[in-house]
Amino acid sequence: MSAHLPPRDALLAVLVAVIWGANFVVIDAGLAGMPPLLFAALRFLVVIFPAVLLVPRPAARWQDVAVVGLLMSAAQFGLLYTSLHVGMPAGLASLVLQAQVLFTVLIARGVLGEHPTRRQLIGIALGATGLAVVAVGRSNATPLLGLLLTLSAALCWAAGNVASRRLGVASGLSMTVWSGTIVPIPLVALSLLLDGPHEIARALTHVPASAFWSTAYTAYLASLVGYTIWNSLLARHHAAAVVPFTLLVPPVGMVSAWLVRQEVPNAFETLGGVLLLGGVAVSALGRNRHRPGPAPTQVRAAPAGGERGTAR
Numbered sequence: 001m002s003a004h005l006p007p008r009d010a011l012l013a014v015l016v017a018v019i020w021g022a023n024f025v026v027i028d029a030g031l032a033g034m035p036p037l038l039f040a041a042l043r044f045l046v047v048i049f050p051a052v053l054l055v056p057r058p059a060a061r062w063q064d065v066a067v068v069g070l071l072m073s074a075a076q077f078g079l080l081y082t083s084l085h086v087g088m089p090a091g092l093a094s095l096v097l098q099a100q101v102l103f104t105v106l107i108a109r110g111v112l113g114e115h116p117t118r119r120q121l122i123g124i125a126l127g128a129t130g131l132a133v134v135a136v137g138r139s140n141a142t143p144l145l146g147l148l149l150t151l152s153a154a155l156c157w158a159a160g161n162v163a164s165r166r167l168g169v170a171s172g173l174s175m176t177v178w179s180g181t182i183v184p185i186p187l188v189a190l191s192l193l194l195d196g197p198h199e200i201a202r203a204l205t206h207v208p209a210s211a212f213w214s215t216a217y218t219a220y221l222a223s224l225v226g227y228t229i230w231n232s233l234l235a236r237h238h239a240a241a242v243v244p245f246t247l248l249v250p251p252v253g254m255v256s257a258w259l260v261r262q263e264v265p266n267a268f269e270t271l272g273g274v275l276l277l278g279g280v281a282v283s284a285l286g287r288n289r290h291r292p293g294p295a296p297t298q299v300r301a302a303p304a305g306g307e308r309g310t311a312r
Contacts, residue, residue: 013233024256065179
């Protein structure tokens, strides 16, 4: 596992950040007339079929792959889509979701033994202060429920990061596709419970054009391309070397929201956002200390460079 990204992997991480940054506006546009949980489930149905028939299963236990899918995909996107549905501005959502970096550092400390430095802890405190400023000073266009749902999505993404990193699966594509197979069932079940069969039937028989192109973007670019690259990077490098690149997501997301939806954050949201991104930068760029642990178990053959994938 490498603690620093080589130039090629760094460029791939930047590409993912740009795709994900524009993704918020695309999702928001596609939600018009669609229940959020059902819309998220449709995204992953497109992701897994027919790819699941062509891509081999990842070299990991099925229950571990399912955990990644439930956390990184079902929970994160179910919560994010719902937050946008209840009125969370797309640009601000792209910013608040980056709290996942802070959560990743904390969860990785307990699960992977990647002990945070004093600098990282300061970054977490700074980021938490920024989130508090956003929460207290948010405009009327930013509902508290939407903010809380986005923070919950960030927590689930962080847990998914650590779960994926822990497995160290060689193929990011196989992890993306097969972990996605677990997603539609709970999301559709929840949609049935919360929206009702009549609303689901109405949505499926009156799908707007925006939902089609939004699903195509989110399924093929944001999920298949984005998460294939992301999971591959997490499998080859320490989480703290990969997650800083998500700092690029909010600028892309907020510029996209400004251009497409004329969203402009107020002064408190801007200040809180700066503090949050500052905390994320300080935390993510702080170097981790690793305590010696038991010898890892090899889960894949070493590639040409001699690097081994491990599970802990």
